[in-house]
Amino acid sequence: MSKxxxxxxxxxxxxxxxxxxxxxxxxxxxxxxxxxxxxxEKVCDMLPETASDKYLLFKKTDVYLKVMNDxxxxxxxxxxxxxxxxLWWRKPWAAAVAVVLLxxxxxxxxxxxxxxxxxxxxxxxxAVVPGGDRALIILxxxxxxxxxxxxxxxxxxxxxxxxxxxxxxxxxxxxxAEELAExxxxxxxxxxxxxxxxxxxPDGTRVWLNAESKLKYPVYFDENIREVELEGEGxxxxxxxxxxxxxxxxxxxxxxxxxxxxxxxxxxxSYGHGITTTLVEGKVRLGLGNTDKKVVLQAxxxxxxxxxxxxxxxxxxxxxxxxxxxxxxxxFRKASIKDVMETxxxxxxxxxxxxxxxxxxxxxxxxxxxxxxxxxxQLIELTESVHFTIEGRRIIVEE
Numbered sequence: 001m002s003k004x005x006x007x008x009x010x011x012x013x014x015x016x017x018x019x020x021x022x023x024x025x026x027x028x029x030x031x032x033x034x035x036x037x038x039x040x041e042k043v044c045d046m047l048p049e050t051a052s053d054k055y056l057l058f059k060k061t062d063v064y065l066k067v068m069n070d071x072x073x074x075x076x077x078x079x080x081x082x083x084x085x086x087l088w089w090r091k092p093w094a095a096a097v098a099v100v101l102l103x104x105x106x107x108x109x110x111x112x113x114x115x116x117x118x119x120x121x122x123x124x125x126x127a128v129v130p131g132g133d134r135a136l137i138i139l140x141x142x143x144x145x146x147x148x149x150x151x152x153x154x155x156x157x158x159x160x161x162x163x164x165x166x167x168x169x170x171x172x173x174x175x176x177a178e179e180l181a182e183x184x185x186x187x188x189x190x191x192x193x194x195x196x197x198x199x200x201x202p203d204g205t206r207v208w209l210n211a212e213s214k215l216k217y218p219v220y221f222d223e224n225i226r227e228v229e230l231e232g233e234g235x236x237x238x239x240x241x242x243x244x245x246x247x248x249x250x251x252x253x254x255x256x257x258x259x260x261x262x263x264x265x266x267x268x269x270s271y272g273h274g275i276t277t278t279l280v281e282g283k284v285r286l287g288l289g290n291t292d293k294k295v296v297l298q299a300x301x302x303x304x305x306x307x308x309x310x311x312x313x314x315x316x317x318x319x320x321x322x323x324x325x326x327x328x329x330x331x332f333r334k335a336s337i338k339d340v341m342e343t344x345x346x347x348x349x350x351x352x353x354x355x356x357x358x359x360x361x362x363x364x365x366x367x368x369x370x371x372x373x374x375x376x377x378q379l380i381e382l383t384e385s386v387h388f389t390i391e392g393r394r395i396i397v398e399e
Contacts (some may be wrong), residue, residue: 080293128349135167210235210269217229257275262285265281329369
């Protein structure tokens with residue numbers, strides 16, 4: 001049996017709380033070796049993932065933290081890499097581990113079931129909390145329904161019903177589709193600051209809306225074209241649809257940009273200062289208003305459209321950084337502090353006040369979107385370029 005397989009067995013036993021004292025000592029002895037960090041990452045990648053997507057990250061971080069919470073092992077954290085003004089990690093879950101170990105190690109020591117001293121550490125409830133599944137749906141007649149507060153699972157409309165499933169996502173069912181085909185009936189889903197939501201459109205396309213976003217769509221798509229309007233940020237998994245053997249186009253209108261789907265999965269971010277389109281798989285064609293400017297994106301392409309430039313800037317990227325929000329993480333690569341704070345402000349519904357220019361400061365890293373705000377800000381402070389003060393729902397940015 002290889003060392004990796006032996007370590008996997010020990011890690012699983014450790015995760016389940018079945019390790020003997022001898023096995024725990026053996027585990028720690030292995031992890032004090034030079035290749036320990038890389039080896040543990042490999043093992044955690046192999047662990048079964050049984051939790052919901054939102055909390056998969058912490059199934060792995062919980063194991064990693066329990067194992068690494070030892071003074072003799074902690075020096076191995078230098079392998080993660082903190083230098084100058086940039087933080088970097090190889091894996092999203094390892095980033096969360098680094099954050100928690102660096103700023104919360106004493107907390108995990110005293111609350112871990114493997115280091116139970118009989119004393120518990122408590123903390124005050126924070127006024128600023130992470131966002132969650134919150135949205136309004138605006139019906140065609142102008143009525144607004146809070147999807148978070150709706151207890152009935154079905155909203156009956158003329159010719160169709162809006163169904164809220166057990167996970168809170170919504171989708172459509174029809175009883176008189178022929179009537180809807182002749183009428184222009186639209187619904188709009190709006191997420192506030194601190195909100196997100198998932199919807200399955202009438203054609204089967206799945207859309208995840210990020211905070212402070214809006215998606216307008218017909219409750220019954222035309223048989224020749226499918227068209228929606230997006231403000232803010234949305235992640236799309238487009239369902240294939242054909243009519244008489246021909247593909248039915250799917251279009252996303254975002255400001256001056258028109259996206260035509262030739263593939264399936266992509267992310268659009270359009271929060272006012274520009275539009276960023278990231279293609280995960282498949283192919284899309286982008287157009288610009290009424291001009292003849294067009295560009296075709298392949299998988300892993302990212303196109304940026306700045307309103308003042310009126311042209312697309314296309315480059316290859318790792319889609320992780322653009323789509324991590326859908327899976328419950330913030331993920332940045334050489335992002336300016338202002339861009340980072342804009343993202344945080346939308347999700348935690350806070351205002352950001354700058355008392356320094358923070359020009360030139362860049363941040364790279366990944367952390368859960370469900371972390372407490374003060375812990376998240378402590379991570380950014382490790383760049384040694386900024387300092388934060390929380391005053392109610394305001395975050396003060398200083399040198």
